[in-house]
Amino acid sequence: MPETNNKVTDTPVDYGTFPDVRGRFGDYGGRYVAETLMEPIEELTAAYAKYRNDPGFLEEFETDLRDYVGRPSALYHAKRLSELYGAEIWLKREDLNHTGAHKINNALGQALLAKRMGKTRIIAETGAGQHGVATATVAARLGIECVVYMGADDIQRQAPNVFRMRLLGAKVVPVDSGTRTLKDALNEAMRDWVTNVDDTFYIIGTVAGPHPYPQMVRDFQSVIGREAREQMLEKTGELPDQVVACVGGGSNAIGIFHEFLADESVELHGSEAGGEGVETGRHAAPLTAGRPGVLHGNRTYLMEDENGQIIGTHSISAGLDYPGVGPEHAWLKDIGRVEYAAITDEQAMEAFHDMMRCEGIIPALESSHAVAHARVLAEARGGQRILVNLSGRGDKDINTVARLEGIEL
Amino acid sequence: MSDTSKQPGSRLAPLFQRLAAENRAALIPYITAGDPSPEATLELMHALAEGGADVIEVGVPFSDPMADGPVIQAAHERALRSGLGLRGVLDLVAEFRRKDGETPVILMGYQNPIEAIGVADFAARAAEAGVDGVLTVDLPPEEADELAGALRGPGLDSIFLLAPTTRGERTQAVASKGSGFVYYVSLKGVTGAANLDTDALGDQLARIRETCELPVGVGFGIRDADTAGRVGAVADAVIVGSAIVRLINERAEAEGGVNAAVLDDVRDFVAGMRRSIESARS
Numbered sequence A: 001m002p003e004t005n006n007k008v009t010d011t012p013v014d015y016g017t018f019p020d021v022r023g024r025f026g027d028y029g030g031r032y033v034a035e036t037l038m039e040p041i042e043e044l045t046a047a048y049a050k051y052r053n054d055p056g057f058l059e060e061f062e063t064d065l066r067d068y069v070g071r072p073s074a075l076y077h078a079k080r081l082s083e084l085y086g087a088e089i090w091l092k093r094e095d096l097n098h099t100g101a102h103k104i105n106n107a108l109g110q111a112l113l114a115k116r117m118g119k120t121r122i123i124a125e126t127g128a129g130q131h132g133v134a135t136a137t138v139a140a141r142l143g144i145e146c147v148v149y150m151g152a153d154d155i156q157r158q159a160p161n162v163f164r165m166r167l168l169g170a171k172v173v174p175v176d177s178g179t180r181t182l183k184d185a186l187n188e189a190m191r192d193w194v195t196n197v198d199d200t201f202y203i204i205g206t207v208a209g210p211h212p213y214p215q216m217v218r219d220f221q222s223v224i225g226r227e228a229r230e231q232m233l234e235k236t237g238e239l240p241d242q243v244v245a246c247v248g249g250g251s252n253a254i255g256i257f258h259e260f261l262a263d264e265s266v267e268l269h270g271s272e273a274g275g276e277g278v279e280t281g282r283h284a285a286p287l288t289a290g291r292p293g294v295l296h297g298n299r300t301y302l303m304e305d306e307n308g309q310i311i312g313t314h315s316i317s318a319g320l321d322y323p324g325v326g327p328e329h330a331w332l333k334d335i336g337r338v339e340y341a342a343i344t345d346e347q348a349m350e351a352f353h354d355m356m357r358c359e360g361i362i363p364a365l366e367s368s369h370a371v372a373h374a375r376v377l378a379e380a381r382g383g384q385r386i387l388v389n390l391s392g393r394g395d396k397d398i399n400t401v402a403r404l405e406g407i408e409l
Numbered sequence B: 001m002s003d004t005s006k007q008p009g010s011r012l013a014p015l016f017q018r019l020a021a022e023n024r025a026a027l028i029p030y031i032t033a034g035d036p037s038p039e040a041t042l043e044l045m046h047a048l049a050e051g052g053a054d055v056i057e058v059g060v061p062f063s064d065p066m067a068d069g070p071v072i073q074a075a076h077e078r079a080l081r082s083g084l085g086l087r088g089v090l091d092l093v094a095e096f097r098r099k100d101g102e103t104p105v106i107l108m109g110y111q112n113p114i115e116a117i118g119v120a121d122f123a124a125r126a127a128e129a130g131v132d133g134v135l136t137v138d139l140p141p142e143e144a145d146e147l148a149g150a151l152r153g154p155g156l157d158s159i160f161l162l163a164p165t166t167r168g169e170r171t172q173a174v175a176s177k178g179s180g181f182v183y184y185v186s187l188k189g190v191t192g193a194a195n196l197d198t199d200a201l202g203d204q205l206a207r208i209r210e211t212c213e214l215p216v217g218v219g220f221g222i223r224d225a226d227t228a229g230r231v232g233a234v235a236d237a238v239i240v241g242s243a244i245v246r247l248i249n250e251r252a253e254a255e256g257g258v259n260a261a262v263l264d265d266v267r268d269f270v271a272g273m274r275r276s277i278e279s280a281r282s
Helices: A036-053 A053-070 A079-085 A103-116 A130-142 A152-157 A159-166 A180-195 A214-221 A223-236 A251-260 A326-334 A343-359 A365-383 A395-404 B012-022 B040-051 B070-081 B086-097 B111-117 B119-129 B145-152 B170-177 B198-211 B227-233 B242-255 B261-276
Strands: A027-031 A075-077 A090-092 A122-125 A145-151 A172-174 A201-202 A242-246 A267-275 A291-295 A297-302 A338-344 A385-389 B024-032 B056-059 B106-109 B133-136 B157-159 B182-183 B215-221 B239-242
Touching: A027 A326, A036 A103, A053 A103, A053 B070, A075 A122, A075 A223, A079 A090, A079 A343, A079 A365, A079 B119, A079 B239, A090 A223, A090 B133, A103 A122, A103 A201, A103 A214, A103 A251, A103 B261, A122 A130, A122 A180, A130 A145, A130 A159, A145 A152, A145 A180, A152 A159, A152 A172, A159 A172, A159 B106, A180 A201, A201 A251, A214 A223, A214 A251, A223 A251, A223 A385, A251 A385, A267 A343, A267 A365, A291 B056, A291 B111, A297 A326, A326 A338, A338 A343, A338 A365, A343 A395, A343 B261, A365 A385, A365 A395, B012 B024, B024 B040, B024 B215, B024 B242, B024 B261, B040 B056, B040 B133, B040 B242, B040 B261, B070 B086, B070 B145, B070 B242, B070 B261, B086 B106, B086 B111, B086 B119, B106 B239, B111 B119, B119 B145, B133 B145, B145 B157, B145 B239, B170 B198, B198 B215, B227 B239, B227 B261, B239 B261, B242 B261
Parallel strands: A090 A385, A122 A145, A122 A201, A145 A172, A242 A267, A242 A385, A267 A338, B024 B056, B024 B239, B056 B106, B106 B133, B133 B157, B182 B215, B215 B239
Antiparallel strands: A027 A297, A075 A090, A291 A297
């Protein structure tokens, strides 16, 4: 653990015991929902407790991860990028998964659970559309009705993913309330769930929401870190010095961090969206510049004003454009196990180009934040072995990049 | 904090005792504070009381009203444009109390604005302003100990929700942590939903009363005097939200603001419900 943090006690933390039965990670997490949602949440908690260690369920999940998602994803030594940045950089290639990102791991796990629970309808929220596409994909495969809520502004910005979801048979419902983005889509999905609790399963796309979602999504995503840790040992004989991942809600980061939490020699770094710079207020970095509060069913760090109203966020990357963050991250920040830093739009864009030109890989703009963060760490320390979670591919971002650079396609 | 001797504690328990003796249900209309302006809210609160409201439920504007349907969501958005926050809502209640020291006022809102002030500070300020009870939508009893404890100090009530899906043991937990009354959400769904089955409601209330001694108010799906009367025949309180919010908004848009004509219509609407409730058990 970082020696500089005086909040860390001498007693080792048993990370496997979190969250507690109330869904708490320290002061964070919990279940802040209206009474109308408590019964479906308890039903889900009971079902997940039953299946999370059920050999039949786990075998089905693992088989599908292998044959449908294409796991294990590769671990790749990015040699030319290493040379450019002055560190030994390894990439966990979640971009090579089916549908192009880590999101499918969780969507698949929850959909299999929905099937076991006898639910006949799946709903989801989506911001950039990656979780929506992953959910529509697994719903199509299982032959289950799928409804995806998406902010009206995001629908405008992410037209190709909207079309993809519709091709997959999902109904995409525009959300016109609030800031017309991801947080409002989440509100609307919750409202749908309250109204249709009997037959509907809500697949949340990140490690946030009321308990058991932060735990369940972490469990489904932690395959990333289990594979990566083994692959690092196999290829280098050692653990990495540092693991870096971008954090919006934080599911890919928890996914890769979790297996390394007990490895005290391994530093963990989360990259928040610094937008135009934290000092401008135009960012999406609640861990860096927010404060604890309650939103979307859990206590966590939030971006809010003096009245406790959730404020608009800004990031070049739609997938990081969220005013909250998973409660386990809030806890890991407070106990000093993970360090979080804000990476600006500009830094992420530079890393995007570096990755394309040095490695022939198009990184998602989300993942580009982690790549840029690796560069910052390399410049500060030099020569270290850094594992970066390349959480998704950036084909979806080509139009955004072109627009930012004033190029008409 | 002010001199606690000035804080009378909640007006809710005495009210429900009196109404039980009168054999009628309480009428509790809801408005969102700041919709469309703080000034209008103050006038509307007085109009509701004049129309016959037994308790006034004031919604605290929040950016993410997850449990509310389209009508009240839109009211929150209008209120946010007026810039009103929880501190301003407490100021409004204090202002209301200058003319009306009788009508109980409860706040309905979400947890985050309360935490932005601080739970203990909020409880003290709410008591000082003359608030009687607080319903925090996204705070089920499992998470409510801190706020309920802070409110109990100055004698304010913590009002909890019950849902059709709430099972017996949870009903007990709600009943033991809450005070004033419990708010039974009569439908699955969000505020403003349709199709209230008032026949089934009697059975549901009987089941709740097996484990809950508090008065039971019923909300969600009450849109006119007729449903108000039918609910009032079996419930201890009739809570009307979206129907009033919709009326205010439609009339205010037509009149270019909340003027005397709008206030008259709101008063009449509430009075109609009140008459229907008064004759419901006779």
